Amino acid sequence: MIWxxxxxxxxxxxxxxxxxxxxxxxxxAVRQAVRDGLTVRPVGAGHSFSAAAATxxxxxxxxxxxxxxxxxRDPATGNALVTVGAGIRLHQLNRLLAERGLAMQNLGDIxxxxxxxxxxxxxxxxxxxxxxxxxxxxALTVVGADGEVRHCSxxxxxxxxxxxxxxxxxxxxxxxxxxxAVPAFDLRATEDVQPLDHVLGHLDQLVDEADHxxxxxxxxxxxxxxxxxxxxxxxAEHGRPARAGRRVLGAAGxxxxxxxxxxxxxxxxxxxxxxxxxxxxxxxTLNRFAAQALRPRTYTAPSHEVLCNPRRVRFxxxxxxxxxxxxxxxxxxxxxWLRRTGENVPFPLEIRFAPAEDVWLSTAHGRETxxxxxxQYWRLPYGRYxxxxxxxxxxxxxxxxxxxxxxxxAGYLAGQYPRFEDFRRTRDAADPDRVFSNAYTRRVLG
Numbered sequence: 313m314i315w316x317x318x319x320x321x322x323x324x325x326x327x328x329x330x331x332x333x334x335x336x337x338x339x340x341a342v343r344q345a346v347r348d349g350l351t352v353r354p355v356g357a358g359h360s361f362s363a364a365a366a367t368x369x370x371x372x373x374x375x376x377x378x379x380x381x382x383x384x385r386d387p388a389t390g391n392a393l394v395t396v397g398a399g400i401r402l403h404q405l406n407r408l409l410a411e412r413g414l415a416m417q418n419l420g421d422i423x424x425x426x427x428x429x430x431x432x433x434x435x436x437x438x439x440x441x442x443x444x445x446x447x448x449x450x451a452l453t454v455v456g457a458d459g460e461v462r463h464c465s466x467x468x469x470x471x472x473x474x475x476x477x478x479x480x481x482x483x484x485x486x487x488x489x490x491x492x493a494v495p496a497f498d499l500r501a502t503e504d505v506q507p508l509d510h511v512l513g514h515l516d517q518l519v520d521e522a523d524h525x526x527x528x529x530x531x532x533x534x535x536x537x538x539x540x541x542x543x544x545x546x547x548a549e550h551g552r553p554a555r556a557g558r559r560v561l562g563a564a565g566x567x568x569x570x571x572x573x574x575x576x577x578x579x580x581x582x583x584x585x586x587x588x589x590x591x592x593x594x595x596x597t598l599n600r601f602a603a604q605a606l607r608p609r610t611y612t613a614p615s616h617e618v619l620c621n622p623r624r625v626r627f628x629x630x631x632x633x634x635x636x637x638x639x640x641x642x643x644x645x646x647x648x649w650l651r652r653t654g655e656n657v658p659f660p661l662e663i664r665f666a667p668a669e670d671v672w673l674s675t676a677h678g679r680e681t682x683x684x685x686x687x688q689y690w691r692l693p694y695g696r697y698x699x700x701x702x703x704x705x706x707x708x709x710x711x712x713x714x715x716x717x718x719x720x721x722a723g724y725l726a727g728q729y730p731r732f733e734d735f736r737r738t739r740d741a742a743d744p745d746r747v748f749s750n751a752y753t754r755r756v757l758g
Contacts, residue, residue, distance in 0.1 A: 315371060317358040318424075319628055320690065321717060324366035326353075333376040335453070335461055335487045342485065343459035345370040346747060353750055354485045356426025357401060360433055360715035361629050363752040364480055372485055374399030374426055380408055381488060390495040393450055398428035398486040406616040414493040415615050418442035418524070421662075423620040428486040433715030434478050434675055436683065437619055438664035439524040446478040446671045451490035454483060457747040461487060474731075475738040478673045480714060482753050483742040499524070499541040499618040504608045508534050512640045519636075519665050524619070528660040529643075530599035531650045537606050537660075541618055578624045580605065581659075585625065585689040588658035595658050602660070627659055630698045630717045631685040632710035633675035636665060639682035645704050646684075655697050659687045672731040675711040683713075714756070722758035 316323040327350055332338040345352045351369035358365060365371070377397035384393040392414055396405060403423040409415055418437040425435060427445075436444030451465040454476050462484070464473035476483045511518065511527055519525050524541035584602055588595040634642055643663070650657060662685040666676040675681065686701045688694040694717075702719060705712075711728050712718035726732045736758065743749075 315355070315366070317360060317365065319361045319626060321361050321628055322363035322366050324368060324371070326367050326371040327369055329371045329373055331373045331376050335455070338372065338377070338455050338485060338487055339459040339461060341370065341372060342455055342457065346457060351749060352485065352747055354428065354481045356399060356429030357424050359422070359425045360429065361717045362715055363750070364433060364715060366752065367750050374428055377487065378404060383412060392493050393490050394493050395451070395488055395490040396427060398489050399426050401426055402430060403620070406620070409493050410496060410614060410616065413496050415496045416491070417448055417494050418444070419616060419619040420445070421619065421621055422623050423616065427489050431477055431489065432479060432481050432486070434673070434713060435715070436664070436666055436676070437524065438526040438666070440519050440665050440680070441667055442524070443667055443669045444674060444676065446674060447669055448491045449477040449489060450492050452476050453487040454485070455487055456484040457743045457745060471734070471738045472742060474672050475735050475742070478671050479735065479739070480753055480757070482739055482748045482757060484748060496546050497615050498544045498546050498612050499615050500544050500610065500612045501618045502540045502610045503606065504538050505535050505604060505606065506538050508536050511536055511538060512643065515640060526662065526664040528662055530603045530660045531657045532596055532647070533599045533603040535603040537603065544612065546614070578622060582625045585658050588656060589689065589691050592656040595656050598658055626690040627687045628690055628694045628717060629685055629687045630701060631683055631713040632705035633681045633683050633713070634705055634708050634710045636680040636682045638708045639663070639684065642684060642704055642708060646701060649700050649704070656692060657688060657697060659689050661686055672735045673714070673729060675713060677729060677731065721755050725756060
């Protein structure tokens with residue numbers, strides 16, 4: 313078989329692919345691979361832009377490991393420890409949580425990934441007080457190179473826990489993941505179009521005063537789309553608790569939602585990018601038009617429906633975490649490069665924010681962080697654009713997203729992560745023979 317990821321940036325021809333339905337079947341598959349002298353790589357939804365899941369050995373597809381194992385509530389806080397199969401997709405998890413009056417504290421902007429893939433590659437959302445998905449992991453079960461199942465948490469196999477909750481699947485294959493969920497909440501979403509210079513000039517205020525703030529910027533356009541989300545209690549309907557699932561917005565609201573999410577954000581974006589591909593000279597005009605097309609709106613809906621959005625236009629992406637204090641300088645330098653070169657880029661940049669985290673390989677480890685996602689339509693060349701962006705990011709100590717395209721290696725990355733050697737030591741103990749390695753992990757982890 314030939315495996316290809318969603319972005320069509322990575323492919324592989326594994327010797328075989330297995331789809332275990334139980335932890336025992338997963339253990340047997342790992343043991344058999346070792347007996348056959350083959351490497352093992354887990355795969356979830358294939359949404360990483362990097363080649364993290366590629367293998368010429370045994371590919372372990374986690375799609376059947378999706379069970380809800382248990383929910384343990386804390387009456388004092390309303391939070392709950394929720395244990396699920398590692399292959400459950402985030403949209404499935406969000407639905408299960410909503411049905412129980414729970415939610416993830418924060419989410420990325422899509423929900424197609426598996427929970428194992430999302431935490432293992434450092435998936436994050438935005439919000440100056442709310443960390444990435446790995447910060448909400450409270451326990452894991454890991455199937456090691458010997459086929460044994462190890463339970464790990466901050467108090468049990470603590471180093472294995474730290475290395476496995478964000479470790480590219482290099483310490484073993486995750487079987488279950490326990491996350492801490494919070495009581496369900498709504499978000500009041502305010503989308504606006506503002507001058508770029510105003511946003512950059514007031515960025516700290518915009519980020520700090522919002523629960524979740526981000527913005528999209530079409531290259532060389534002088535206006536950006538801002539997204540400001542405020543956490544509110546779930547709205548009751550007709551005297552009953554708010555129900556799980558999409559909020560009924562009425563006919564006019566439903567039409568506006570369709571226009572924003574489908575016509576402008578997907579079909580319209582596809583049309584803009586196809587036009588720019590065929591007629592590059594039109595790109596600056598198209599970018600100015602796109603920056604103005606999404607009209608301001610405010611609405612309230614369950615948190616996962618606001619934070620996660622349909623993304624059907626195929627693209628390539630590199631994303632770096634840079635110190636928040638320098639992100640304005642970084643964006644101005646990127647803007648200068650795009651203007652000097654006239655590079656054909658009809659796809660927006662996405663800028664998000666995160667607090668300092670303590671996860672060993674978190675791209676936000678130890679510092680307040682801004683994420684700059686540089687994206688290019690899949691039919692257009694990206695090499696020169698991404699190379700220039702990487703040079704700008706690298707000059708300020710940027711850390712590439714583990715699941716996205718980049719050229720950095722272990723020599724560079726070891727200097728960016730204070731706990732990098734702790735991770736490598738734990739990985740050596742868990743997998744001395746590198747059963748769970750591939751070309752990508754060898755490059756980035758050594």
